[in-house]
Amino acid sequence: xxxxxxxxxxxxxxxxxxxxxxxxxxxxxxxxxxxxxxxxxxxxxxxxxxxxxxxxxxxxxxxxxxxxxxxxxxxxxxxxxxxxxxxxxxxxxxxxxxxxxxxxxxxxxxxxxxxx
Amino acid sequence: xxxxxxxxxxxxxxxxxxxxxxxxxxxxxxxxxxxxxxxxxxxxxxxxxxxxxxxxxxxxxxxxxxxxxxxxxxxxxxxxxxxxxxxxxxxxxxxxxxxxxxxxxxxxxxxx
Numbered sequence: 001x002x003x004x005x006x007x008x009x010x011x012x013x014x015x016x017x018x019x020x021x022x023x024x025x026x027x028x029x030x031x032x033x034x035x036x037x038x039x040x041x042x043x044x045x046x047x048x049x050x051x052x053x054x055x056x057x058x059x060x061x062x063x064x065x066x067x068x069x070x071x072x073x074x075x076x077x078x079x080x081x082x083x084x085x086x087x088x089x090x091x092x093x094x095x096x097x098x099x100x101x102x103x104x105x106x107x108x109x110x111x112x113x114x115x116x
Numbered sequence: 117x118x119x120x121x122x123x124x125x126x127x128x129x130x131x132x133x134x135x136x137x138x139x140x141x142x143x144x145x146x147x148x149x150x151x152x153x154x155x156x157x158x159x160x161x162x163x164x165x166x167x168x169x170x171x172x173x174x175x176x177x178x179x180x181x182x183x184x185x186x187x188x189x190x191x192x193x194x195x196x197x198x199x200x201x202x203x204x205x206x207x208x209x210x211x212x213x214x215x216x217x218x219x220x221x222x223x224x225x226x227x228x
Contacts, residue, residue: 045215091160107160109157
C-alpha cells in the first residue's frame with residue numbers, strides 16, 4: 001500500500017539554525033500539506049500546496065516557514081531560523097484531489113523536531 | 117468558530133469490552149468528519165470518514181462511527197476491543213477548505 005514517508009524521523013537543532021524537513025508524498029497525489037503537533041497539544045494545520053503554489057496557510061505559517069516541491073517526488077518544509085517554540089512533531093500529508101471536497105489526507109509518520 | 121472537542125483525554129477498557137470515543141464538532145459549513153489513529157512512533161492512520169449519505173460509517177479494524185447532525189457528534193465505536201487497539205485516537209473535521217481541524221485526542225489503554 002502506498003504511503004507518505006518523511007525524513008528525518010528525529011532532528012535536534014540549535015535555536016536560530018535553519019532546518020529542512022522532507023516528505024515524499026504518495027506518488028499520484030497532487031495536494032500536499034504540513035501539520036504540526038506540539039507535545040500535548042492538538043494537531044494543527046500549517047499549509048497546503050498545490051500546483052507549485054501555497055493554496056492555504058494558517059496564522060502559524062509566518063515568514064519563517066516556506067514550502068517547496070524541488071522535484072517530482074519531494075515536498076519540503078523549511079524553517080529559516082528556528083525558535084524554541086518550533087519544537088514539535090511535524091506531519092506531512094497528501095491527497096489525490098482537493099481536501100475541501102472531502103478527499104482523504106494521508107499522513108506520514110512525522111518528524112520530531114527539537115530546538116535547543 | 118470551527119472546532120473539535122474530544123471530552124475524554126484518557127480511556128481505559130478491558131480487552132473484549134465495548135468502546136465508544138466521543139467527538140463533537142462546531143463547523144459552519146457541511147462537515148466532512150474523520151477518525152484517525154496514531155500508534156506510538158507511527159503516523160496518523162485513517163480509520164474511517166463521513167462524507168455524505170449513510171450516517172453510520174464502517175471503517176478498518178472493526179470500527180464504526182455515527183454522524184448525528186442534530187447533536188454535532190461523530191462518536192467512534194467498537195463492539196469488542198483488542199489489546200492492539202491501544203493508541204491515540206483523533207477526530208477531525210474538514211469541509212470547504214484544505215485544512216483539517218483536529219481534536220486533542222483520546223488515549224486508549226487496554227487491559228488484558
